[in-house]
Amino acid sequence: GENVEQHPSTLSVQEGDSAVIKCTYSDSASNYFPWYKQELGKRPQLIIDIRSNVGEKKDQRIAVTLNKTAKHFSLHITETQPEDSAVYFCAASEANYQLIWGAGTKLIIKP
């Protein structure tokens, strides 16, 4: 089955700098890769996603890149702000309506 690894587990960046979180997956049949943001004590919320027929997708300060050959995808956040502090989860699709999730990255924005 699918396995998703996410790195780093904790990332601390200066406010205004960029943050990059990476995920690798094992199943070459996976074709959908979402990123969710979970603030402390809150529910996960979708921030961006990408399908396997696209290499990159941007939404304002957030972008996701996908390398199908290497089986990895990354979340890029530019000009980080205090409200970006949260835990970020990547996921990859598997058969039968399953998403296999990474373990999460705690992003800390230092003032």
Next chain:
Amino acid sequence: NAGVTQTPKFRILKIGQSMTLQCAQDMNHNYMYWYRQDPGMGLKLIYYSVGAGITDKGEVPNGYNVSRSTTEDFPLRLELAAPSQTSVYFCASSNSGLEKLFFGSGTQLSVL
């Protein structure tokens, strides 16, 4: 729209007790999911449903049961609670399979 509503928010169970976690959505979504989230871990799929009357197992179904008699409701039943079921449980729904899951606010369950 209320979105996805979960009850209760917190619960403490004794080993061997049973309970039902309620989940309701008012977005007319066909797809509904139950996940558990253990500390420092990603989400694990327990059960899912693609429509009323249809349910299927996810990654970690043992110790749980579900039903989907209506489009709106997707309750999760815990029978004979065990300490390993201590977790935060999230219900989610979607209009289009895996895309854009809407999550409920979660239920924090402790089994002691």
